Amino acid sequence: MANEKQKTDAPNEAVDLNRRQFFVKMGAGSLAVAGLGGCVFGLQYLAPSVLYEPSPIVNAGRPEHYPIDSVTLDPRFGIFVVRLQEGFYALSAVCTHLGCMSVWKPEAGVIACPCHGSSFQRDGSIIAGPAPRPLPWLKMWLGDDGNLMVDRAIMVPSQNEYVRV
Amino acid sequence: MNKSVNPPAEHAFRNPIRVLARWREEFKEIFAARVHESQLGFRLTWYLGALTLGCFSIQLITGILLMLYYHPSIPQGYADMKDLQFVVSSGVFLRNLHRWSAHAMVFLVFAHMAKVFYRGAYRPPRELNWVVGVCLLLLTILLSYTGYLLPWDQLSYWGTTVGSHIMSSVPVVGDKSSFILLGGHGVNANALLRFYVLHAVILPLAVIMLVGLHLWRLHKDGGMHAVPTEKP
Numbered sequence: 001m002a003n004e005k006q007k008t009d010a011p012n013e014a015v016d017l018n019r020r021q022f023f024v025k026m027g028a029g030s031l032a033v034a035g036l037g038g039c040v041f042g043l044q045y046l047a048p049s050v051l052y053e054p055s056p057i058v059n060a061g062r063p064e065h066y067p068i069d070s071v072t073l074d075p076r077f078g079i080f081v082v083r084l085q086e087g088f089y090a091l092s093a094v095c096t097h098l099g100c101m102s103v104w105k106p107e108a109g110v111i112a113c114p115c116h117g118s119s120f121q122r123d124g125s126i127i128a129g130p131a132p133r134p135l136p137w138l139k140m141w142l143g144d145d146g147n148l149m150v151d152r153a154i155m156v157p158s159q160n161e162y163v164r165v
Numbered sequence: 166m167n168k169s170v171n172p173p174a175e176h177a178f179r180n181p182i183r184v185l186a187r188w189r190e191e192f193k194e195i196f197a198a199r200v201h202e203s204q205l206g207f208r209l210t211w212y213l214g215a216l217t218l219g220c221f222s223i224q225l226i227t228g229i230l231l232m233l234y235y236h237p238s239i240p241q242g243y244a245d246m247k248d249l250q251f252v253v254s255s256g257v258f259l260r261n262l263h264r265w266s267a268h269a270m271v272f273l274v275f276a277h278m279a280k281v282f283y284r285g286a287y288r289p290p291r292e293l294n295w296v297v298g299v300c301l302l303l304l305t306i307l308l309s310y311t312g313y314l315l316p317w318d319q320l321s322y323w324g325t326t327v328g329s330h331i332m333s334s335v336p337v338v339g340d341k342s343s344f345i346l347l348g349g350h351g352v353n354a355n356a357l358l359r360f361y362v363l364h365a366v367i368l369p370l371a372v373i374m375l376v377g378l379h380l381w382r383l384h385k386d387g388g389m390h391a392v393p394t395e396k397p
Binding site for chain 2: 053
């Protein structure tokens with residue numbers, strides 16, 4: 001009888017140990033899954049799904065307001081509207097270095113960034129400074145109402161065709 | 166010893182003063198129960214850690230007071246900052262105290278690190294406390310950076326724009342982290358609110374917890390005693 005009890009106890013002990021290990025593993029595993037899930041949900045929560053930011057499409061006004069051979073900064077939108085003999089194009093005024101707004105220096109004929117001294121030609125190409133990329137050309141078209149429209153979210157290859165009026 | 170200092174719970178409940186009397190015992194790891202006079206000398210630490218903590222206390226007090234007048238919204242934040250300077254009684258004093266104490270704290274935390282480094286006080290058994298200290302240094306810089314946006318003037322706007330662009334230049338995760346930090350594609354209302362919450366809640370709580378850990382480890386690791394130098 002005692003022998004029998006011992007026999008039944010021995011496997012039970014092994015099962016107990018295994019069960020404990022099993023539950024520890026289960027617990028640690030579910031905590032890990034919950035933690036990972038929490039991270040994923042947390043990151044999703046932190047990244048806003050709806051933004052109330054200004055539209056990337058902006059109205060740059062009547063073409064005749066821009067004289068020929070001019071570079072005009074619109075600080076509201078962070079763009080340059082450039083008018084040459086060949087036509088119009090839009091250039092981002094956001095410096096490609098660290099995002100400051102660059103300005104047109106008519107006396108030097110260059111676009112210059114006040115923050116870290118990058119300078120650009122009026123076609124956006126780099127003259128000097130830490131900027132890693134030229135200022136991008138932005139998509140521009142003539143709207144139905146005769147105003148120049150610019151989509152700041154769409155970059156076009158530089159020396160793209162000019163908008164003619 | 167414990168028996169004499171820790172009265173039975175019911176006793177403590179009846180006489181709360183007794184609990185107060187036990188405080189020194191409860192917190193002896195943070196405020197050392199015995200301090201040798203030589204440890205309090207100026208030479209060992211130049212009091213840089215204590216001065217940093219003092220600056221942080223000034224930041225907490227003035228910061229909480231400034232919160233009473235500041236709304237983290239556009240353009241109200243800027244107007245509130247101007248009101249604090251020109252309208253609120255003692256506002257300009259509190260704001261400048263907050264500002265200069267912040268500058269001093271960044272300077273002192275660096276000086277504290279340098280002093281610990283050149284004294285070799287980071288060596289065993291104080292490695293963990295050095296790591297905690299580095300975390301506190303990073304938190305101080307983050308506090309400084311997040312507080313910089315709150316006045317919502319040109320300097321803060323462009324400073325934060327540059328800072329977030331530095332973050333986006335990190336490979337692979339840069340753009341996403343900048344998006345999450347700012348809550349948008351640029352520095353705007355979401356960014357101001359996020360920086361406010363970080364500056365006024367999350368980062369100070371983290372600093373308070375780590376300072377507790379820092380002081381506890383300081384005394385656990387033998388206080389400010391000079392580390393016995395190994396003869397070369």
